[in-house]
Amino acid sequence: MKRCSAMHAFAVLPDDATIHDLEFSTPRPEGRQVLLKVMRAGVCHTDTHLREGGYDLGSRGHMSMKDRGIQYPMVLGHEVVGVVEQVGADVASVSAGDVRLIYPWIGCGTCRQCREGHDNRCAAGQNLGVARHGGYAEYIIVPDEKYLVDIEGLDPSWAATLACSGLTAHSAVDKVLPLEPDEPVVIFGAGGLGLTAIAILRARGHRNICAVDVAERNLALARDMGATSTVLSGAGSGAADIQRAAGGPASAVVDFVNNGATATAAFDALAKAGTMVQVGLFGGEVTLPTAMLALRMIRIEGSFVGALSQLQDLVRIAKAGELPTIPVSERTLSAAEVSRALDDLTAGGIAGRIVLTA
Template sequence: MKALVKTEAGPGLSLTEVPDPVPGPDEVLLRVLRTGICGTDLHIDSWDEWSQRSIKPPLVLGHEFVGEVVAIGAAVSRVAVGDLVSGEGHLVCGRCRNCRAGRRHLCVNTRGLGVHRDGAFAEFVTLPEQNAWVHQHKVDLDVAAIFDPFGNAVHTALAFPVFGEDVLITGAGPIGLMAAAVARHAGARHVVITDVSEYRLELARKLGVDLALNVRGVSIAEVQKQLNMVEGFDIGMEMSGQPVALRDMITNMTHGGRIAMLGLPAAEFPVDWGNVVLKMLTIRGIYGREMFETWYSMSVLLQGGLDLTPVITHKFPAAEYEQAFATARGGQCGKVILDWEA
């Protein structure tokens, strides 16, 4: 089969022929239909310091995908040939304290599809049955391909109740955009999103946020005045990983405010912990998705009319992966999709 592979240490990827995968007893074999390009894939492509520490070539990339089940292992009982499946890319051990307690998203032995084991940038991929999310209702294939990052957005956006609250989101990348759409759909009073990319801020406006703010020209404090807010934001969602974004967020939170932090900083940075203490703020780290409560929420949100299609801005045949990766890296885009049927 054809697959997009990190064949050796160093920058670049190769679309090449590799052996077809064979499902184990508790695995399903999927014919891949669509995949989404993630920041992790860009890191592996460029072979940065994180990739050099974490990746062992040769490796098939990709963990955002949707596919059709074409074969099942002998022990598989709940997934059938013909099912349309999105994949949970965090592979957990099932034996640690958190797994045994039903908190699989906190597994200390988590391995990543397309990071520690061959992934979905290929014509076929195998996946443990327990990681297969079968779509029971009609769903757009491009949207189904990005259930993984959509799950990150939902996990963050629903970490704290947002109904009737004033919400600040820092970072209008694809996950930040999806979190804004979820917060709006879930009944937030005001949704404000910040970034420095006018392209992505315009996407946020299409998703119905109250204000999409370029922080190069306008401060968050000024926005509070525009919205007649007097005490600060109730809920914060930090999606950028930028130190200044978290600092500004803390400054503009109300007393007792709650922050869900998904953005991963590149390095340590100072925080005004005195402000956190005096305001009695709660800061919660978010990683991945709750397995599988978040997945239920995602499907229900889509069934309830949430529209994610504005977030998907570019789609390429898999053979045009170089252009697709360049587009994703350039930043003048939302979510970029690879079509493995084209």
């Protein structure tokens, strides 16, 4: 990959939570590569964990990104909409000036999962904003034109969130449906992902959705998005409150928090033969009675983002006007605003999603 002029990027260094304004050489695309000028970059809880250097594994300690071979400085940002600046010689589907949403969950391209279209399952993932420089920058290079999705007619700030929060919610909902429309489905966490999941469930005709969150403001938004019942989580609340609000044991639970407390409550709230989808990366661990897994026939499944085909499906749903928009707060793309946005997410209390605009 040849290089040309300089660009600014807002990056983290190892063992340093500061967001640094650094200068990099602007990549020049070759082959099927595409260079885009960043227009929008969504801010995700995953970015807060990456800035911290890894993930909490409970009694197993801490999973360090540095020890896993992630290269620093790291330019975060994986919810990106950009305008095509330059294309490689073999690119045929886009040209300069086209606005595209980027699918960032890029695999090695050669393993079975990648060949079958499941880049997000690749054990050697090259995800943008993690293993490759992401969207908190002036420009971003995408390794193949196939990872670009046309969002014509959509608000670019909202569209940016579809690459992660939208896709993650869509993929998780796929793992619990189909169900009878009135069977209880419980959503833990009514932030950007949870609100999107509620909107998708409603768009797909589901009528019994219970949202659980620690903030009443988030629960109010959940009701606006279509939740039929809500539970304010806290000291003294638990699975019995959730089942009572939902009208009975849950046929499925999607946990967008996924810490020890929520995972325990999710398991206890489930009906026999229920499904528990674990999405969040807040960390910790949970102890479950193994006999009850068998006796109650509980299915537990982890879910990490989704496939390119699922993002394309989600964008089609959005273009058809069948996906309600979630609240989006716009801020300027800069080192200071990246830092402030990550601090705000870490502290909690953000309604919907933050999107940085260039």
